[in-house]
Amino acid sequence: MPKIDKLRKKLIEIGTSLYRSGMLAGTDGNLSARIDEKRILITRSGAAKGRLKASDFVTVDLSGKVFKSRMRPSSEAAMHLTVYNARPDVWACVHTHPPFAPSFAVAGIKLERNVLPEVTVFVGEIPLIDYAPPGVGAISKGIKPFLKDNNAFLLRNHGLLTLGSTIEEAFHRHETVEHYARIMFLATRLGNVNTIPDDDLIRLDELRRQRNAAAVSEG
Numbered sequence: 491m492p493k494i495d496k497l498r499k500k501l502i503e504i505g506t507s508l509y510r511s512g513m514l515a516g517t518d519g520n521l522s523a524r525i526d527e528k529r530i531l532i533t534r535s536g537a538a539k540g541r542l543k544a545s546d547f548v549t550v551d552l553s554g555k556v557f558k559s560r561m562r563p564s565s566e567a568a569m570h571l572t573v574y575n576a577r578p579d580v581w582a583c584v585h586t587h588p589p590f591a592p593s594f595a596v597a598g599i600k601l602e603r604n605v606l607p608e609v610t611v612f613v614g615e616i617p618l619i620d621y622a623p624p625g626v627g628a629i630s631k632g633i634k635p636f637l638k639d640n641n642a643f644l645l646r647n648h649g650l651l652t653l654g655s656t657i658e659e660a661f662h663r664h665e666t667v668e669h670y671a672r673i674m675f676l677a678t679r680l681g682n683v684n685t686i687p688d689d690d691l692i693r694l695d696e697l698r699r700q701r702n703a704a705a706v707s708e709g
Contacts, residue, residue, distance in 0.1 A: 509540025520564035590671035
């Protein structure tokens with residue numbers, strides 16, 4: 491099976507998983523992955539990510555030029571391309587509007603990394619990005635200052651974006667952040683949130699840096 495067909499299959503599987511886990515509704519969200527250093531595969535505009543077909547993807551270059559298709563890429567293609575142009579180590583992006591993580595973004599509450607070790611090691615900081623109108627390229631400007639060191643972003647009054655060296659990693663980070671947001675919501679309702687001690691937070695941050703460096707060298 492050609493590489494691009496395998497990539498489509500993976501994206502279809504992840505779109506289905508996102509839908510079944512309640513992180514997608516209707517035609518919300520968008521998925522993308524690098525085919526190679528010069529081309530990106532991205533969901534078309536208006537595609538239902540829970541019911542994707544091989545024909546629901548558009549190939550674009552890093553400037554957004556569409557290859558051999560009359561379909562339009564996702565309305566958030568500019569956001570994805572900003573990521574790929576800034577981060578050669580990123581090979582996939584997942585963007586959805588799940589219930590819990592965007593609730594924090596709507597409330598203007600940042601999800602700190604210092605509560606669950608898994609979040610500290612596998613995700614890291616989760617910047618809360620200022621509101622930008624969707625679909626017009628404005629989100630790109632908001633995330634750009636945070637791209638160098640972060641792999642997950644809460645988009646105020648919008649949704650969640652996660653990045654990865656593979657589509658599986660971007661998806662796993664997505665699941666982790668949404669699950670974390672649910673835990674934080676419940677813990678807040680219980681009236682107390684204990685944080686990781688500072689000395690162990692330093693150790694966990696170092697584990698994340700080592701893990702990320704290893705992933706880059708393997709790539």
